[in-house]
Amino acid sequence: MSKIMEWIDARLPVTELIKSQATEYPTPKNLNYWWNFGSLALMVLIIMIATGLFLAMHYKPDALLAFNSVEHIMRDVNYGWLLRYMHANGATFFFIAVYIHILRGMYYGSYRAPREILWWIGIVIFFMLMGTAFMGYVLPWGQMSYWGAAVITNLMSAIPVVGEDLVVWIWGGFSVADPTLNRFFVLHFLLPLLVVGVVVVHLWALHAVHSNNPVGIDVHEGKDTLPFHPYFTIKDLYGMGVFLIIYCYFVFFAPNAFLEADNYIPADPMKTPAHIVPEWYFLPFYAILRSIDFLGAFSKLAGVIAMVASIAILFILPFLDRSPVRSFRYRPLSKQLFWLFVVNAIILGWVGYNPPDASLFHGAIPLILIGRTCTAIYFGYFVLLWLITALNIEKPRPVPKSL
Amino acid sequence: MRLIKTIMAVCFAVGMVPAVLHASSGTPIPPAQKWSQDGIFGSLDKAAAKRGAQVAVEVCMACHSISLVKFDQLRQLGFTEAEVKSLAEVQGRTKTDRMNGALDETSAKDAFGVVPPDLSLITKARKGYEDYTYAILNGYLSDAERELVNKVMADGSVSDQEALELQSALLINTHDKDHVKATLERLIGGASFNKYFPGNFLAMPQPLNNGQVSYTDGTENSLKQLSHDVVTFLSWAAEPTVAERKSLGFWVLGYLFILTVLLYAVKRRIWAAVH
Numbered sequence: 001m002s003k004i005m006e007w008i009d010a011r012l013p014v015t016e017l018i019k020s021q022a023t024e025y026p027t028p029k030n031l032n033y034w035w036n037f038g039s040l041a042l043m044v045l046i047i048m049i050a051t052g053l054f055l056a057m058h059y060k061p062d063a064l065l066a067f068n069s070v071e072h073i074m075r076d077v078n079y080g081w082l083l084r085y086m087h088a089n090g091a092t093f094f095f096i097a098v099y100i101h102i103l104r105g106m107y108y109g110s111y112r113a114p115r116e117i118l119w120w121i122g123i124v125i126f127f128m129l130m131g132t133a134f135m136g137y138v139l140p141w142g143q144m145s146y147w148g149a150a151v152i153t154n155l156m157s158a159i160p161v162v163g164e165d166l167v168v169w170i171w172g173g174f175s176v177a178d179p180t181l182n183r184f185f186v187l188h189f190l191l192p193l194l195v196v197g198v199v200v201v202h203l204w205a206l207h208a209v210h211s212n213n214p215v216g217i218d219v220h221e222g223k224d225t226l227p228f229h230p231y232f233t234i235k236d237l238y239g240m241g242v243f244l245i246i247y248c249y250f251v252f253f254a255p256n257a258f259l260e261a262d263n264y265i266p267a268d269p270m271k272t273p274a275h276i277v278p279e280w281y282f283l284p285f286y287a288i289l290r291s292i293d294f295l296g297a298f299s300k301l302a303g304v305i306a307m308v309a310s311i312a313i314l315f316i317l318p319f320l321d322r323s324p325v326r327s328f329r330y331r332p333l334s335k336q337l338f339w340l341f342v343v344n345a346i347i348l349g350w351v352g353y354n355p356p357d358a359s360l361f362h363g364a365i366p367l368i369l370i371g372r373t374c375t376a377i378y379f380g381y382f383v384l385l386w387l388i389t390a391l392n393i394e395k396p397r398p399v400p401k402s403l
Numbered sequence: 404m405r406l407i408k409t410i411m412a413v414c415f416a417v418g419m420v421p422a423v424l425h426a427s428s429g430t431p432i433p434p435a436q437k438w439s440q441d442g443i444f445g446s447l448d449k450a451a452a453k454r455g456a457q458v459a460v461e462v463c464m465a466c467h468s469i470s471l472v473k474f475d476q477l478r479q480l481g482f483t484e485a486e487v488k489s490l491a492e493v494q495g496r497t498k499t500d501r502m503n504g505a506l507d508e509t510s511a512k513d514a515f516g517v518v519p520p521d522l523s524l525i526t527k528a529r530k531g532y533e534d535y536t537y538a539i540l541n542g543y544l545s546d547a548e549r550e551l552v553n554k555v556m557a558d559g560s561v562s563d564q565e566a567l568e569l570q571s572a573l574l575i576n577t578h579d580k581d582h583v584k585a586t587l588e589r590l591i592g593g594a595s596f597n598k599y600f601p602g603n604f605l606a607m608p609q610p611l612n613n614g615q616v617s618y619t620d621g622t623e624n625s626l627k628q629l630s631h632d633v634v635t636f637l638s639w640a641a642e643p644t645v646a647e648r649k650s651l652g653f654w655v656l657g658y659l660f661i662l663t664v665l666l667y668a669v670k671r672r673i674w675a676a677v678h
Contacts (some may be wrong), residue, residue: 029677069473071523076644080653081644226677234670241663248659252652253443256527264528264641274601350432 009269021207026342027223027232028213030403034108035211036239037101042199044094049192051087051127055080059139061185066141067266077289085255088301091133091333092258093247095161095281106317107338109326118205123314124196130311132191135184137279142263146275149177149184155289158301215400216327224403253395275355285310287352288378291371306375313382320382322389325396333394334385341381348374430601431574433531433538436631440638446646447639453480454637458492458616458629460502463522463644466607468501468513471523473639479643481634515606524636538599540630541608544590548572556587574598624637 009015016077060069075078102122105111111119153170157163172179210219219225225231240274250257258280262273278286287306292303299371351371359366389395439448456477474491475498478484484493487498493504504519511518529535544552551572553555555565561584566577569587573596586603590596595608611633613626622628638647 068471075471077646081642081648085648104590228671231677234666234673238663238666238670241659241666245656245659245663248652248655252648252655255648261528261532264524 008397015026023227023229025228025335026221027220027228028211028224028403029226030213030215030224031211031230031232031235032214033235033239034100034104034235035244036212037104040238040239040243041094041097041101042274042391043197043243044090045192046099046297047086047198048090048293049196050093051083051090051244052189053084055087056189059185062183063141063181063267063350065279066139066181066260070140071335072264078197082251085251086258089255091136091279092250092281093243094129095133097243098129099281100128105212105223106213106337106341107328108212108215109321109323109328111314112216112316112321112326114209115205115212118209118271119318120315121198121205123311124289125195125202126196127311128198132188133197133279133281134388135188135191138181139182139188140263141181143265143267143271143273144185144260146176146267146269147273148278149180152278153180155300156306157302160301171345172399177269193323212326213331215403216325216328216329217399217402219403253312260387277353280349280353283350283352284338284348284378287348287371288375290352291368291375293368294372309403313379317382320386320389323394327399330397330399331394332397333388337381337384337388340377343383344374344377348378409490412490420591423546429576431599432535434600436534436537438533438638440633440635440645443464443652446649448635449480451635453482453630453636454618454620454622455632455634456480456482457618458611458633459522459636459640460493462611464502464504465493466504466506466515466519466610468504468519468521469523469637470521470523472502472643474500474502476496476643480639497512511644517606520635522640524641526613527641531578533638535599536589536637537630537634539597540611540625540634542598542600544573544598553588554588555593561587575603 005015036175056075058069058073060066060078070084072086075082077224104118105122115260134148136154153176156170157167168174170180171177171327173185220313241263247260259331260277277283284339289303289307292306293299311391323331325331328338347370351367354367360370372380439445463469474487474496477487477490482490484498489497491500494503496503506514506519508518526533526536531538551568555561555569560579561569561577566580566583569575569583572576574582575586575598586647588598589604594604595606596603597605611626611629614624616624616625616629617623622632
């Protein structure tokens with residue numbers, strides 16, 4: 001056995017790679033359970049690709065056949081219901097993992113130097129996931145698939161000059177129809193494979209600068225670190241067990257909890273649903289889009305810009321945060337801002353879920369006002385974080401010199 | 404701990420919100436019914452589903468299709484092959500046919516103005532699920548409620564007292580008197596009114612009545628029983644694999660639970676030296 005490995009290592013240093021990048025890879029010993037969500041997201045990505053591959057063998061990307069082919073998977077394909085529910089709920093749990101992963105990075109300052117490129121690649125992955133999830137939701141070709149696709153693709157028409165032509169080009173016609181479904185299927189199949197490639201670069205960037213940690217200081221290798229195996233392989237595996245229990249509870253006992261009832265009605269271009277809602281993981285951004293409604297003819301374009309900016313602003317986060325300390329654990333003001341940001345995002349999601357003309361207390365507080373306020377708070381987080389750190393308003397507490 | 408407190412506070416706040424949220428649609432929420440298949444330990448009442456299949460074939464399928472199910476699949480509910488054959492013959496079909504209704508699209512459009520929706524997924528495709536379909540079947544006006552409508556409209560105006568009575572009987576919003584009057588006029592004119600249908604008026608006249616189907620097993624055939632049975636059947640038709648899903652789920656969760664406990668023990672053991 002060792003002879004064979006010697007022969008291989010002389011030609012391709014596999015053992016050295018596994019040692020330096022996996023088993024003996026130095027990892028800060030104080031990582032808490034919030035650091036599990038990167039490996040959890042990777043696990044869900046693998047589940048999604050595996051189940052998606054088999055679903056694609058039975059699915060038909062044709063406007064006349066798509067809806068019934070999904071029901072064929074649910075009823076006639078052996079364990080087809082399991083594949084489909086794992087895939088549909090996998091999307092939900094992918095975003096749960098990714099959101100916690102991003103928020104963990106924001107809280108412990110993982111975006112700060114020297115991890116900017118690692119952070120940027122992560123945001124690119126997030127954008128790709130959103131595109132993949134959006135197109136995947138169109139494939140069952142139910143009412144919400146169809147009208148969700150119509151609403152979101154229509155946003156492109158807000159782009160000046162080329163917008164209208166761009167929408168026709170994306171649709172492959174003059175409305176969402178068979179050509180749209182067909183290309184969305186192809187792209188939904190392709191994008192996750194590209195995501196895998198970008199994830200590899202994400203890991204490469206991580207291994208170049210090494211993990212941040214809850215204290216947020218640079219660690220001394222050896223004194224502050226442990227080899228990845230067995231310490232973090234077992235910790236990741238335990239986290240996967242817990243995560244899988246929650247995920248499988250939904251797959252087996254509440255598989256439609258995150259799905260809209262309307263999507264079990266076949267797509268009907270002649271009949272608009274009373275209330276079109278995107279999947280839960282897009283709701284905060286959907287609320288931001290809708291809350292910009294006071295600019296007359298420019299509202300639509302401004303809404304789209306605000307929605308894209310709400311995620312793209314993460315790109316400049318490394319430059320907005322000027323604090324000498326990375327981790328919010330030692331930054332009282334930043335910590336409060338952070339939790340305000342999280343609660344605010346949840347409220348935005350709730351606003352996005354409800355009809356735009358809804359109100360609280362019988363008309364006393366229109367939801368649109370709440371939406372606008374929360375949108376302001378959302379962007380306010382980034383402005384205030386910059387202000388309190390750039391102007392030294394925040395006085396960080398003392399940070400330990402080592403772990 | 405502060406994190407947990409914050410999460411709890413947010414959950415509480417989010418939970419309170421529906422109580423004060425006012426959305427534009429005024430359709431009442433269908434009352435919750437008891438379904439044997441509900442919950443993680445629930446399993447389908449096969450006898451009820453079997454009776455419901457009879458209701459579906461004899462009544463619903465005069466207009467509706469259940470096209471994702473084949474007659475032959477009804478044997479999963481306990482029908483014999485001969486029974487399946489005779490059920491299929493009710494609709495002039497054979498046992499290997501899909502459960503398509505008797506009414507073709509063109510004559511449906513002529514008669515009702517719309518094609519009756521396929522019922523294969525109806526209990527999954529409406530908010531309220533089984534409760535909604537049950538509420539629709541029971542949401543038409545009773546004779547007493549009809550009399551109330553006639554009484555109110557006898558003098559051509561709606562008094563405040565009458566508005567209150569209508570509100571509790573028809574579950575409609577009576578703030579706008581003109582709208583109430585228009586609704587009642589349309590109702591008296593013969594349009595189908597349903598308490599639980601969004602917008603109240605639908606193309607389907609009351610499909611199911613007391614005593615409409617005779618059961619061979621001697622179960623009473625009140626409207627409540629008939630509709631409960633047929634909704635149980637439709638719930639099965641919407642996802643015949645639910646029983647398989649739940650039973651596999653117990654094995655998977657049981658396995659994962661033991662595995663996770665073991666992984667946690669190993670984790671403690673490995674990290675013991677570090678802590």
